[in-house]
Amino acid sequence: MHILSLVHLKKNIKTLKVTKSKNATRRTNICRYWIQYTLEAKITIFKIRRRKYIMIFTNAKLYGSNENYTIEIENKKIKKLKSQQCNIKSKKEVIDLKGKLVLPPFVESHIHLDYAFSVGDPYWNESGTLFEAIHIWSKRKKEKKETKSQIKNRATKAINSLIKNGVQHIRSHVDITSPELTGLQALLELKSEFKKWIDLQLVAFPQEGLISYPNGEELMEESIKMGVDALGAIPHYELTEEDGEKSIKKITKLASRHNKLIDVHCDEIDNPQSKFLEVLAGEAYKTGMKNMVTASHTTAMGSYDNSYTQKLFKLLYLSDINFIALPKANMHLQGRNDTYPKRRGITRVKELVESGMNVSFGLDSIKDPWYPLGSTSLINMVEFGLHATHMTGYKDIITALDFITTNGARTLNITNNYELQEGGDANFIVLDVQSDYEAIYSQPQVVYSVRQGEIILNCTPAELNTSESASFLQQKE
Secondary structure, three states: OOHHHHHHHHHHHHHHHHOOOOOHHHHHHHHHHHHHHHHHHHHHHHHHHHOOOEEEEEEEEEOOOOOEEEEEEEOOEEEEEEEOOOOOOOOOEEEEOOOOEEEOOEEEEEEOOOOOOOOOOOOOOOOOOHHHHHHHHHHHHHHHOOOHHHHHHHHHHHHHHHHHOOEEEEEEEEEOOOOOOHHHHHHHHHHHHOOOOOEEEEEEEOOOOOOOOOOHHHHHHHHHHHOOOEEOOOHHHOOOHHHHHHHHHHHHHHHHHHOOEEEEEEOOOOOOOOOHHHHHHHHHHHHOOHHHEEEEEOHHHHHOOHHHHHHHHHHHHHHOOEEEEOHHHHHHHOOOOOOOOOOOOOOOHHHHHHOOOOEEEOOEOOOEOOEOOOOOOHHHHHHHHHHHOOOOOHHHHHOHHHHHOHHHHHHOOOOOOOOOOOOOEOOEEEEOOOOHHHHHHOOOOEEEEEEOOEEEEEOOOOOOOHHHHHHHHHHHO
């Protein structure tokens, strides 16, 4: 029965209750009629709620595999994931991927959403150095005093672009060296508003120093109360080496007490004497926090001598901490004081990976004082990173997407239910290529992004109209 009919009956009953009807039998019949269809409506609604939504993807080439698979989704979960021997015939909704590459959603493990699209305001970073970038940002905060809405608008633009590029998990640092904590308020709201499309982790990041900035420690504790996921630090920017070590020990203590993750901007400098990494790894090891701790940047490691690095790697391995390399941003920022030879300014990615440690890649910046360019394509960033780290062997290339998938998931501590598996959440992306190798060299488009069993992104790849091209060439001839 139609809803409008039920509403009409309900109105009739109300009318009969307040009007003295001469026909009592008619009133009774209508009441019975309403009750009967109300019960039927309830049954129908119950059945709709219990209805199973099923979608099937066929001919899916799984990342790291040479076989095609069928992925059957039922009510937000992967019901079946099985090797496909022949074409599937089904009355259910079937999407034939024709051998396209399927993998878990991309993970952007290090970005600053509150900085995005602020480049050139109030002025450009002409030296290209880290320290001028921080100075510009500090001045911008005092002069511009952005509203929460303005920060949200810039960050939203970045998030939307990341989603279009297959990202479903983001870790963003947010500057807390501001008494109002406006940036943190803005990103906390976006975390809630975008939860259908992404998981957003927030790191309380004291851009101008935890110890050196006025009331920095109090602002960190307030950020914890507001609901950040991780605590950050920038020891190489503190006024003294002693303050740098103190900042690491302070956040380790707070994170341990409040069960928070840690992600430190560590030794983002060319100075080979900057060795806060050993302090961070030591604290992670002694406190047992281990893989809850991440060291971002660690660019000074590229300037350490091999003798010291060999000793350091023993501690790093024992500590089980994560590393994040930021290829584009650090190639831009580091080596600015060098003549020649010029340092690449990237941590020892290849050696860390070969030693069994977890390394992920991040974008860091999108058009801000630290990096004036910045694409939200993680695949493009990975290709750039492979060149910068001399990781262009065949095995390096076909496993390179680990830097923005499984390795990133380990960094964010979201490995439970992240990878494609039967019974797991139906979250994955589809690339317009048919092999792991092609995924790097051809920079493919993300054609599908599926989250909780729903398609949140569906892009049709661009195609060359060969018939028109051939006709044009014949005319030219």
